[in-house]
Amino acid sequence: MLTDQKILHSLPLSEAITISAQAVGEVMLGRSLTEVLDQLDAHERPIVQSLTFDALRKWVRSHEFIKEYIPKVPPPEVEYLLSVTIALLLQGSTGGKGYPAHTIVDQSVKACSEYEPTMYAKGLVNAVLRKVSLKIQAQNEGAYPPDPIPMFFPPWWRASLKKNFPKVWQAMLIQQAQRAPLILRVNAQQHTRQEYQDLLQQEGIASEPIAEIAGIALSSALLLREAVPVSDLPGFYAGAVSVQDAGAQIAAILLDPKPGDRVLDACAAPGGKTAHLLELAECGMIALELDGTRLGKIGGNLDRLRLQSDAVKIVRGDASKTAWWDGVLFDKILLDAPCSASGIVARHPDIPFLRREADIHALQLRQRAILTQAWNMLKPGGLLLYVTCSVFPEEGADQATWFAAEFVDALRLPAPGQILPTEVNDGFYYALFKKNG
Numbered sequence: 001m002l003t004d005q006k007i008l009h010s011l012p013l014s015e016a017i018t019i020s021a022q023a024v025g026e027v028m029l030g031r032s033l034t035e036v037l038d039q040l041d042a043h044e045r046p047i048v049q050s051l052t053f054d055a056l057r058k059w060v061r062s063h064e065f066i067k068e069y070i071p072k073v074p075p076p077e078v079e080y081l082l083s084v085t086i087a088l089l090l091q092g093s094t095g096g097k098g099y100p101a102h103t104i105v106d107q108s109v110k111a112c113s114e115y116e117p118t119m120y121a122k123g124l125v126n127a128v129l130r131k132v133s134l135k136i137q138a139q140n141e142g143a144y145p146p147d148p149i150p151m152f153f154p155p156w157w158r159a160s161l162k163k164n165f166p167k168v169w170q171a172m173l174i175q176q177a178q179r180a181p182l183i184l185r186v187n188a189q190q191h192t193r194q195e196y197q198d199l200l201q202q203e204g205i206a207s208e209p210i211a212e213i214a215g216i217a218l219s220s221a222l223l224l225r226e227a228v229p230v231s232d233l234p235g236f237y238a239g240a241v242s243v244q245d246a247g248a249q250i251a252a253i254l255l256d257p258k259p260g261d262r263v264l265d266a267c268a269a270p271g272g273k274t275a276h277l278l279e280l281a282e283c284g285m286i287a288l289e290l291d292g293t294r295l296g297k298i299g300g301n302l303d304r305l306r307l308q309s310d311a312v313k314i315v316r317g318d319a320s321k322t323a324w325w326d327g328v329l330f331d332k333i334l335l336d337a338p339c340s341a342s343g344i345v346a347r348h349p350d351i352p353f354l355r356r357e358a359d360i361h362a363l364q365l366r367q368r369a370i371l372t373q374a375w376n377m378l379k380p381g382g383l384l385l386y387v388t389c390s391v392f393p394e395e396g397a398d399q400a401t402w403f404a405a406e407f408v409d410a411l412r413l414p415a416p417g418q419i420l421p422t423e424v425n426d427g428f429y430y431a432l433f434k435k436n437g
């Protein structure tokens with residue numbers, strides 16, 4: 001994550017707008033933005049990520065303008081160029097990248113005229129952007145927009161949240177359309193939180209401890225209101241610290257690993273929670289992952305954090321099957337299941353564009369298959385922590401209820417259940433079960 005000042009000028013704005021509009025187009029075709037951004041050159045990524053994230057976060061707002069000034073829907077290339085540019089104009093001088101409005105408009109028109117599929121629309125883009133820019137500048141601060149939620153969420157998504165969280169659903173979606181702050185997890189094997197705060201302070205980086213989430217005390221979480229690139233974080237490459245949302249940091253604490261425990265992280269990539277478990281205790285660990293590409297990231301993270309050892313095995317396999325398993329039962333299992341990711345939209349604004357309503361039921365079935373198999377691999381007396389980064393009850397509370405009814409030897413222990421997204425944490429669901437002996 002970069003501050004706007006550091007992002008500035010890593011690429012001419014007109015080029016950044018062109019690439020960002022193309023990236024938005026890829027998301028509309030169903031590709032994950034993480035995948036698209038991974039393919040960019042290092043100098044392109046920060047500004048393109050920033051512009052595309054903002055374009056997706058302000059989709060509803062930018063399209064209110066587009067509809068107002070172009071009654072007939074423009075071709076996709078023009079629509080995406082306009083959405084990226086209007087999102088940038090909407091940020092104004094405070095939240096924006098420091099570009100004056102006229103520069104943003106000029107650079108966007110330049111981008112439009114230099115890219116073959118859009119060059120014919122230069123006049124239209126110029127006229128529309130000048131009108132939008134004037135309107136934004138003239139807009140009364142307190143003007144109430146037609147739709148208070150600036151970001152696109154499909155109707156079925158809105159309806160589900162409205163039904164399940166009638167009092168807070170709008171506030172939740174408005175929250176998720178904001179930029180998420182940078183949250184760190186200090187590696188307890190290397191530093192206490194206070195020691196690391198002191199190191200940050202020496203570098204002029206302000207941080208605040210996050211004491212708890214949903215009543216679970218956190219000892220290593222830090223909030224940086226001003227984001228910095230990870231390369232500026234003291235000791236980052238020596239494994240002193242990781243970037244991890246505060247809501248994700250309660251998983252390892254709830255599972256409470258002890259030295260010598262045999263632990264399975266059943267859905268492990270990219271290894272954020274695997275690493276946290278190993279930072280808390282030198283346990284035996286199988287980090288299992290189905291996706292070969294994602295699997296590679298686990299080793300990289302554990303290497304950086306100096307957590308690799310003979311007791312840690314990174315295994316490619318399907319947690320709903322047993323082909324990879326040696327038959328020895330586990331003391332503790334973390335099941336951070338594949339899910340809709342509806343709780344982490346603030347960090348992945350492409351999710352609402354990619355999910356389909358039918359995905360939720362398909363995911364529910366996958367989660368049940370993995371839960372069933374994981375339970376068979378747990379020792380009597382052992383603990384299983386079920387986690388999703390979802391806010392849909394189908395993937396959370398409904399699953400826990402189903403599980404408790406299905407497995408009579410499952411004793412439900414206290415755990416936060418549904419955690420809604422806030423400024424410092426994404427949305428998660430947590431359920432903890434003990435296997436009766």
Ligand SMILES: C[S@@+](CC[C@H](N)C(=O)[O-])C[C@H]1O[C@@H](n2cnc3c(N)ncnc32)[C@H](O)[C@@H]1O
Nearest residue numbers: 267268269270271272273290291318319336338
């Ligand atoms: C929510 S992510 C895990 C995030 C990870 N625990 C962390 O904290 O960094 C879920 C992961 O489960 C993997 N996965 C999906 N189905 C799986 C299966 N049947 N067996 C094992 N892994 C699976 C996905 O590829 C994805 O990497």
